[in-house]
Amino acid sequence: MSEFGCTADSKGKRIVLTGALTIAHVQQAAHQLRAMHTQHGDWQAVDISKLEALDTAGALVLCDIGRDVPIAGASDTQRALLELVSALPIAIPKTKRPLPPARRIVVGTGRYMVELAAESRRVVTFMGKSVLALAHALRRPQRLRLNSVSHHIESIGIDALPIIGLMAFMIAVVLAYQGVAQLKPYGGESFTVDLVAISILREMGVLLTAIMVAGRTGSSFTAEIGVMKAREEVDALEVIGIDPFEMLVVPRLIAIIIALPLLTFFANMMGLVGGFFIINALIDISVPQYLERIHLAAQIDDLFVGMIKAPVFAFFIGIIGCMHGLRVTGSAESIGRETTTSVVKSIFLVLALDAFFSILFQQVGI
Amino acid sequence: MTKKKTVEPMIAVRQVQNRFGTQVVHEDVTFDVMPGEIVGIVGGSGSGKSVLLKTMVGLRVQNGGEVRIGGRDIRAVPPAERAGLFGMLFQQGALFSSLSVAQNVMLPMKEHTDIKLKLCKKLAQMKLALADLPQEAGIKMPAELSGGMVKRAALARALALDPPILLLDEPTAGLDPLTASGFDALIKKLNVNLGLTVVMVTHDLDSLFTLCHRVAVLVDKKVIIDTLPNLMQHSHPWIREYFHGPRARAAQVATEGRDD
Numbered sequence: 297m298s299e300f301g302c303t304a305d306s307k308g309k310r311i312v313l314t315g316a317l318t319i320a321h322v323q324q325a326a327h328q329l330r331a332m333h334t335q336h337g338d339w340q341a342v343d344i345s346k347l348e349a350l351d352t353a354g355a356l357v358l359c360d361i362g363r364d365v366p367i368a369g370a371s372d373t374q375r376a377l378l379e380l381v382s383a384l385p386i387a388i389p390k391t392k393r394p395l396p397p398a399r400r401i402v403v404g405t406g407r408y409m410v411e412l413a414a415e416s417r418r419v420v421t422f423m424g425k426s427v428l429a430l431a432h433a434l435r436r437p438q439r440l441r442l443n444s445v446s447h448h449i450e451s452i453g454i455d456a457l458p459i460i461g462l463m464a465f466m467i468a469v470v471l472a473y474q475g476v477a478q479l480k481p482y483g484g485e486s487f488t489v490d491l492v493a494i495s496i497l498r499e500m501g502v503l504l505t506a507i508m509v510a511g512r513t514g515s516s517f518t519a520e521i522g523v524m525k526a527r528e529e530v531d532a533l534e535v536i537g538i539d540p541f542e543m544l545v546v547p548r549l550i551a552i553i554i555a556l557p558l559l560t561f562f563a564n565m566m567g568l569v570g571g572f573f574i575i576n577a578l579i580d581i582s583v584p585q586y587l588e589r590i591h592l593a594a595q596i597d598d599l600f601v602g603m604i605k606a607p608v609f610a611f612f613i614g615i616i617g618c619m620h621g622l623r624v625t626g627s628a629e630s631i632g633r634e635t636t637t638s639v640v641k642s643i644f645l646v647l648a649l650d651a652f653f654s655i656l657f658q659q660v661g662i
Numbered sequence: 663m664t665k666k667k668t669v670e671p672m673i674a675v676r677q678v679q680n681r682f683g684t685q686v687v688h689e690d691v692t693f694d695v696m697p698g699e700i701v702g703i704v705g706g707s708g709s710g711k712s713v714l715l716k717t718m719v720g721l722r723v724q725n726g727g728e729v730r731i732g733g734r735d736i737r738a739v740p741p742a743e744r745a746g747l748f749g750m751l752f753q754q755g756a757l758f759s760s761l762s763v764a765q766n767v768m769l770p771m772k773e774h775t776d777i778k779l780k781l782c783k784k785l786a787q788m789k790l791a792l793a794d795l796p797q798e799a800g801i802k803m804p805a806e807l808s809g810g811m812v813k814r815a816a817l818a819r820a821l822a823l824d825p826p827i828l829l830l831d832e833p834t835a836g837l838d839p840l841t842a843s844g845f846d847a848l849i850k851k852l853n854v855n856l857g858l859t860v861v862m863v864t865h866d867l868d869s870l871f872t873l874c875h876r877v878a879v880l881v882d883k884k885v886i887i888d889t890l891p892n893l894m895q896h897s898h899p900w901i902r903e904y905f906h907g908p909r910a911r912a913a914q915v916a917t918e919g920r921d922d
Contacts, residue, residue, distance in 0.1 A: 319785075319824050320746070323777045351824035352856065356788050373857070380855045384791035388783050389798045627805045629759045 317354030345369025355381040448551030464563035468570030490593035492571035501564040506609040510642040514617035518638040521621025522631040556610035679726035689883035705880030749820030755812040757804035764800035793818040810841040830862035867913035
């Protein structure tokens with residue numbers, strides 16, 4: 297198919313179009329015709345009898361000209377096409393203009409604060425509903441879905457053992473390594489055991505486990521419930537007369553509240569093992585010596601301080617995960633969006649709560 | 663539009679085989695689609711209608727045989743050229759959810775032509791109007807559209823590069839009868855006015871009776887293609903049942919009633 301071309305006759309009154317006026321050439325054609333129009337402003341007809349091809353894009357360009365100048369030489373199909381396109385009501389809808397940057401910051405901040413308040417209210421409401429459903433289920437244990445609970449404990453807890461163990465081991469390795477390196481100049485490298493034991497038991501074990509579980513389990517709660525929501529399965533539950541809270545939220549909450557403390561304990565132990573490996577390699581300490589040292593350094597309170605936080609973190613991770621799952625709307629992309637929000641929010645909550653616990657324990661002197 | 667020996671077929675499917683593992687879906691599928699023709703593909707569930715459509719656009723590499731478009735093997739056509747050759751309407755619309763409707767239509771134009779933004783926007787709005795969508799739909803996101811509008815928007819995107827061939831995968835599935843017949847009329851209009859060649863997989867007997875020049879029936883891992891009146895007389899038990907069932911009769915009566 298040959299290139300588009302347009303030529304004016306000797307008097308410049310009649311424009312003859314040749315070649316293909318199709319989408320591939322339409323930009324060039326529009327450009328040429330505009331140039332031709334400035335050159336021969338008083339044209340009186342456009343002859344398209346020599347056009348080899350015309351599609352809707354080309355017809356649109358011709359229709360724009362056709363408002364001022366008659367179009368001649370159209371074949372029957374071309375005329376039908378031109379009529380079809382010229383009859384279409386084309387108006388480019390206006391998109392909203394973005395606000396100027398300064399105003400956008402102010403408006404954005406305001407909106408964000410309002411949204412934050414509304415969101416906090418929603419979280420608290422959801423928390424209340426969940427606690428009620430939880431209490432309701434515990435009062436009538438025959439309605440508790442134990443199968444579902446044990447299934448979730450498996451996927452939250454047992455399936456996560458390798459990754460949690462590895463993580464705790466590695467973190468302890470890093471701590472111990474740094475501890476020895478920093479304390480050696482002062483001759484206090486044996487205090488590395490204290491460092492590792494206390495930091496793992498009080499903070500690192502539970503915090504990192506909670507963050508890992510928020511990423512792993514919180515997201516899967518949102519995605520699982522979200523898919524069910526998107527495919528109207530949640531509505532189907534309600535129609536069948538089953539409370540989605542009781543069926544979907546309660547078993548997950550119970551499972552995560554049981555599994556996260558257990559995982560935390562496992563992480564603590566793996567951390568102590570990891571610490572031993574490095575300390576043993578760097579300052580030559582035997583197993584009984586290591587255990588003795590831990591016994592002297594860490595109180596049972598230290599373990600308790602760490603472990604008490606686990607079910608609280610678990611509760612919030614579970615709540616946030618389920619809440620965002622139920623907030624999914626029909627579309628697939630909202631599942632992705634809610635999952636991201638859920639993970640970010642639960643990790644943030646875990647960190648904020650941990651800071652709160654630190655201050656609390658400091659105040660009560662544990 | 664009847665088949666003439668002198669005209670080169672638009673799409674030629676030759677001895678195509680498709681297998682999934684040991685399960686043979688197509689054994690020897692052979693048929694032609696002529697320029698300007700509307701061909702419907704029907705078949706029982708699991709007979710490989712969608713697989714056949716995907717093979718025809720080169721989304722799936724067949725296990726044997728070949729698909730020729732305008733005399734060339736489909737797999738030898740470079741992707742950019744392929745985009746200008748076919749428009750495909752997917753069953754669920756497959757609109758890009760992160761783009762507005764107009765941006766969806768503009769995407770193929772932006773990728774494959776040098777059209778400037780201003781003209782591009784205008785062309786996109788024209789395609790939307792062509793697909794019978796209101797102009798304000800352009801700035802909406804796909805998630806905000808109803809089922810019928812999604813199909814229309816997807817059709818507008820399929821038409822973006824003015825392809826000579828349009829492939830439709832169950833275009834009227836999930837639409838209410840009024841919207842569905844509106845969609846049928848739209849496809850008819852495009853076929854008549856733009857000379858589009860249309861291949862459609864459909865279960866909608868109304869569409870078959872009102873639109874299709876010929877119907878390809880997938881039975882026994884092969885294709886039997888013929889005009890509807892001839893298929894009605896066909897002796898194959900599945901075809902007999904399909905075209906003589908109560909729904910088929912109702913659709914036929916309805917069509918004859920409003921026939922032009």
